[in-house]
Amino acid sequence: QLQLQESGPGLVKPSETLTLTCTVSGGSISSTTYYWAWIRQPPGKGLEWIGSFYYSGSTYYNPSLKSRVTISVDTSKSQLSLMLSSVTAADTAVYYCARHRGIVAATTWFDPWGQGTLVTVSS
Amino acid sequence: SSELTQDPAVSVALGQTVRITCQGDSLGTYYASWYQQKPGQAPLLVFYGKNNRPSGIPDRFSGSSSGNTASLTITGAQAEDEADYYCNSRDTNGNSLFGGGTKLTVL
Numbered sequence: 001q002l003q004l005q006e007s008g009p010g011l012v013k014p015s016e017t018l019t020l021t022c023t024v025s026g027g028s029i030s031s032t033t034y035y036w037a038w039i040r041q042p043p044g045k046g047l048e049w050i051g052s053f054y055y056s057g058s059t060y061y062n063p064s065l066k067s068r069v070t071i072s073v074d075t076s077k078s079q080l081s082l083m084l085s086s087v088t089a090a091d092t093a094v095y096y097c098a099r100h101r102g103i104v105a106a107t108t109w110f111d112p113w114g115q116g117t118l119v120t121v122s123s
Numbered sequence: 124s125s126e127l128t129q130d131p132a133v134s135v136a137l138g139q140t141v142r143i144t145c146q147g148d149s150l151g152t153y154y155a156s157w158y159q160q161k162p163g164q165a166p167l168l169v170f171y172g173k174n175n176r177p178s179g180i181p182d183r184f185s186g187s188s189s190g191n192t193a194s195l196t197i198t199g200a201q202a203e204d205e206a207d208y209y210c211n212s213r214d215t216n217g218n219s220l221f222g223g224g225t226k227l228t229v230l
Binding site: 114 | 152153154158165166167168173175177209211212213216218219220221222223224
Protein backbone atom coordinates (compact mmCIF):
# COMPACT_ATOMS: atom_id res chain seq x y z
CA GLN A 1 0.00 0.00 0.00
CA LEU A 2 1.42 3.33 -1.06
CA GLN A 3 2.27 5.65 1.82
CA LEU A 4 3.60 9.20 1.87
CA GLN A 5 5.23 10.92 4.84
CA GLU A 6 6.16 14.58 5.00
CA SER A 7 9.04 15.84 7.11
CA GLY A 8 10.86 19.09 7.75
CA PRO A 9 11.24 21.96 10.20
CA GLY A 10 8.08 23.14 11.88
CA LEU A 11 9.31 26.73 12.19
CA VAL A 12 10.85 28.92 9.52
CA LYS A 13 11.88 32.56 9.81
CA PRO A 14 10.45 35.21 7.49
CA SER A 15 12.43 35.75 4.27
CA GLU A 16 14.07 32.33 4.58
CA THR A 17 13.51 29.24 2.42
CA LEU A 18 11.10 26.54 3.51
CA THR A 19 12.32 23.04 2.65
CA LEU A 20 10.21 19.91 3.06
CA THR A 21 10.65 16.28 2.10
CA CYS A 22 8.06 13.63 1.31
CA THR A 23 9.16 10.01 1.54
CA VAL A 24 7.24 7.56 -0.65
CA SER A 25 7.00 3.93 0.39
CA GLY A 26 5.11 0.95 -0.96
CA GLY A 27 5.40 2.12 -4.55
CA SER A 28 7.78 3.63 -7.07
CA ILE A 29 8.30 7.37 -7.27
CA SER A 30 9.64 6.71 -10.78
CA SER A 31 6.28 5.49 -12.02
CA THR A 32 5.48 6.64 -15.54
CA THR A 33 1.81 6.95 -14.64
CA TYR A 34 1.84 9.51 -11.87
CA TYR A 35 2.95 12.98 -10.94
CA TRP A 36 3.75 13.86 -7.34
CA ALA A 37 2.28 16.97 -5.80
CA TRP A 38 2.51 19.43 -2.94
CA ILE A 39 -0.67 20.99 -1.56
CA ARG A 40 -1.01 23.29 1.42
CA GLN A 41 -3.76 24.43 3.78
CA PRO A 42 -3.45 27.54 5.96
CA PRO A 43 -4.99 27.09 9.41
CA GLY A 44 -8.77 27.20 9.16
CA LYS A 45 -8.72 27.72 5.41
CA GLY A 46 -9.03 25.71 2.20
CA LEU A 47 -6.64 23.71 0.07
CA GLU A 48 -4.16 25.29 -2.33
CA TRP A 49 -2.25 23.32 -4.96
CA ILE A 50 1.43 24.29 -4.99
CA GLY A 51 2.77 22.20 -7.84
CA SER A 52 3.36 18.76 -9.32
CA PHE A 53 6.46 16.94 -10.52
CA TYR A 54 7.01 14.04 -12.92
CA TYR A 55 10.07 11.85 -12.35
CA SER A 56 11.46 12.81 -15.77
CA GLY A 57 11.62 16.44 -14.69
CA SER A 58 8.38 17.84 -16.06
CA THR A 59 6.78 20.26 -13.60
CA TYR A 60 3.58 22.24 -13.18
CA TYR A 61 3.50 25.08 -10.66
CA ASN A 62 0.70 27.23 -9.31
CA PRO A 63 1.13 30.52 -11.20
CA SER A 64 0.70 32.49 -7.97
CA LEU A 65 3.67 30.70 -6.38
CA LYS A 66 5.77 29.83 -9.41
CA SER A 67 8.46 32.45 -8.82
CA ARG A 68 9.21 31.06 -5.34
CA VAL A 69 8.70 27.30 -5.73
CA THR A 70 10.97 24.44 -6.70
CA ILE A 71 9.82 20.82 -6.59
CA SER A 72 12.25 17.99 -7.23
CA VAL A 73 12.54 14.23 -6.86
CA ASP A 74 15.38 12.06 -5.60
CA THR A 75 14.57 8.66 -7.05
CA SER A 76 17.43 6.97 -5.16
CA LYS A 77 15.82 7.96 -1.86
CA SER A 78 12.23 7.78 -3.13
CA GLN A 79 11.74 11.34 -1.93
CA LEU A 80 9.87 14.37 -3.23
CA SER A 81 11.12 17.77 -2.10
CA LEU A 82 9.60 21.24 -1.87
CA MET A 83 11.51 24.49 -1.62
CA LEU A 84 9.59 27.74 -1.10
CA SER A 85 11.72 30.85 -0.93
CA SER A 86 11.18 34.26 0.69
CA VAL A 87 8.49 33.00 3.03
CA THR A 88 6.14 35.25 4.96
CA ALA A 89 3.49 34.63 7.60
CA ALA A 90 1.05 33.97 4.74
CA ASP A 91 2.97 30.78 4.00
CA THR A 92 2.08 29.32 7.40
CA ALA A 93 0.13 26.16 6.60
CA VAL A 94 -0.12 22.41 6.80
CA TYR A 95 1.80 21.09 3.81
CA TYR A 96 0.70 17.83 2.19
CA CYS A 97 2.28 15.67 -0.45
CA ALA A 98 0.10 13.47 -2.64
CA ARG A 99 0.22 11.29 -5.70
CA HIS A 100 -1.29 13.16 -8.65
CA ARG A 101 -2.84 11.49 -11.63
CA GLY A 102 -4.38 12.78 -14.82
CA ILE A 103 -2.66 16.17 -14.80
CA VAL A 104 -3.31 16.65 -18.52
CA ALA A 105 -6.32 14.37 -18.83
CA ALA A 106 -10.05 15.00 -18.59
CA THR A 107 -9.98 13.91 -14.96
CA THR A 108 -7.31 14.75 -12.42
CA TRP A 109 -7.11 13.53 -8.86
CA PHE A 110 -4.87 13.28 -5.79
CA ASP A 111 -4.63 9.95 -3.97
CA PRO A 112 -3.25 9.04 -1.52
CA TRP A 113 -2.16 11.96 0.65
CA GLY A 114 0.44 12.16 3.35
CA GLN A 115 -0.66 13.08 6.85
CA GLY A 116 0.67 16.62 6.44
CA THR A 117 3.16 18.71 8.37
CA LEU A 118 2.53 22.12 9.92
CA VAL A 119 5.01 24.83 9.04
CA THR A 120 4.85 28.12 10.90
CA VAL A 121 6.61 31.19 9.57
CA SER A 122 7.62 33.39 12.47
CA SER A 123 10.66 35.17 13.84
CA SER B 124 -12.07 32.26 -14.93
CA SER B 125 -9.86 29.68 -13.22
CA GLU B 126 -11.88 29.36 -10.04
CA LEU B 127 -14.13 26.76 -8.44
CA THR B 128 -16.98 27.98 -6.25
CA GLN B 129 -18.64 25.97 -3.47
CA ASP B 130 -21.31 26.85 -0.93
CA PRO B 131 -19.54 27.43 2.41
CA ALA B 132 -21.94 25.31 4.42
CA VAL B 133 -24.68 22.74 3.88
CA SER B 134 -26.72 20.71 6.35
CA VAL B 135 -28.65 17.46 6.02
CA ALA B 136 -30.84 15.41 8.32
CA LEU B 137 -29.51 12.01 9.27
CA GLY B 138 -30.43 9.47 6.61
CA GLN B 139 -31.48 12.05 4.03
CA THR B 140 -29.83 12.95 0.73
CA VAL B 141 -27.59 15.95 0.23
CA ARG B 142 -25.96 17.43 -2.84
CA ILE B 143 -22.77 19.47 -2.63
CA THR B 144 -22.06 21.56 -5.70
CA CYS B 145 -19.01 23.06 -7.35
CA GLN B 146 -19.19 25.68 -10.10
CA GLY B 147 -16.51 26.82 -12.50
CA ASP B 148 -15.79 27.40 -16.16
CA SER B 149 -13.23 24.58 -16.26
CA LEU B 150 -15.93 22.07 -15.28
CA GLY B 151 -17.45 22.53 -18.71
CA THR B 152 -14.39 20.75 -20.09
CA TYR B 153 -12.88 18.71 -17.26
CA TYR B 154 -14.33 16.46 -14.59
CA ALA B 155 -14.09 17.11 -10.88
CA SER B 156 -12.61 15.07 -8.08
CA TRP B 157 -13.98 15.29 -4.53
CA TYR B 158 -12.24 15.11 -1.16
CA GLN B 159 -13.57 14.62 2.35
CA GLN B 160 -11.61 16.16 5.19
CA LYS B 161 -12.35 15.58 8.85
CA PRO B 162 -10.77 17.73 11.58
CA GLY B 163 -7.09 17.06 12.04
CA GLN B 164 -6.95 14.64 9.12
CA ALA B 165 -5.62 14.73 5.58
CA PRO B 166 -8.12 14.96 2.73
CA LEU B 167 -9.50 11.68 1.43
CA LEU B 168 -10.52 11.10 -2.19
CA VAL B 169 -14.18 10.02 -2.28
CA PHE B 170 -15.13 10.39 -5.96
CA TYR B 171 -13.50 11.36 -9.24
CA GLY B 172 -14.22 11.68 -12.89
CA LYS B 173 -17.40 10.69 -14.64
CA ASN B 174 -18.16 7.75 -12.38
CA ASN B 175 -15.28 6.57 -10.19
CA ARG B 176 -15.40 5.74 -6.50
CA PRO B 177 -12.14 4.65 -4.85
CA SER B 178 -11.99 1.31 -3.15
CA GLY B 179 -13.36 1.49 0.37
CA ILE B 180 -15.60 4.50 -0.19
CA PRO B 181 -19.26 3.71 0.55
CA ASP B 182 -21.56 3.62 -2.45
CA ARG B 183 -23.74 6.33 -0.89
CA PHE B 184 -21.19 8.75 -2.37
CA SER B 185 -21.77 9.56 -6.04
CA GLY B 186 -20.84 12.28 -8.47
CA SER B 187 -22.37 13.99 -11.46
CA SER B 188 -21.75 16.86 -13.81
CA SER B 189 -23.91 19.24 -15.84
CA GLY B 190 -22.56 22.19 -17.76
CA ASN B 191 -20.21 24.16 -15.52
CA THR B 192 -21.39 22.48 -12.32
CA ALA B 193 -20.15 19.31 -10.67
CA SER B 194 -22.00 17.70 -7.79
CA LEU B 195 -21.24 15.23 -5.04
CA THR B 196 -24.33 13.46 -3.72
CA ILE B 197 -24.52 11.58 -0.45
CA THR B 198 -27.58 9.33 -0.43
CA GLY B 199 -28.57 8.48 3.13
CA ALA B 200 -26.09 10.68 4.97
CA GLN B 201 -24.53 9.22 8.09
CA ALA B 202 -23.14 10.96 11.13
CA GLU B 203 -19.61 10.05 10.06
CA ASP B 204 -20.09 11.97 6.81
CA GLU B 205 -19.94 15.25 8.71
CA ALA B 206 -16.81 16.88 7.32
CA ASP B 207 -15.45 19.49 4.93
CA TYR B 208 -15.73 18.61 1.26
CA TYR B 209 -13.51 20.04 -1.48
CA CYS B 210 -13.84 19.82 -5.22
CA ASN B 211 -10.84 19.86 -7.53
CA SER B 212 -10.31 20.17 -11.25
CA ARG B 213 -7.82 21.62 -13.67
CA ASP B 214 -7.51 24.39 -16.21
CA THR B 215 -6.36 24.23 -19.82
CA ASN B 216 -2.73 24.75 -18.78
CA GLY B 217 -2.69 21.75 -16.45
CA ASN B 218 -2.91 23.87 -13.32
CA SER B 219 -4.91 22.26 -10.55
CA LEU B 220 -7.74 24.15 -8.85
CA PHE B 221 -9.54 23.58 -5.54
CA GLY B 222 -12.89 24.92 -4.51
CA GLY B 223 -13.14 26.82 -1.26
CA GLY B 224 -14.76 23.88 0.52
CA THR B 225 -18.20 23.07 1.90
CA LYS B 226 -18.75 22.29 5.56
CA LEU B 227 -21.35 19.54 5.82
CA THR B 228 -23.35 19.25 9.02
CA VAL B 229 -25.41 16.12 9.64
CA LEU B 230 -28.35 16.95 11.91
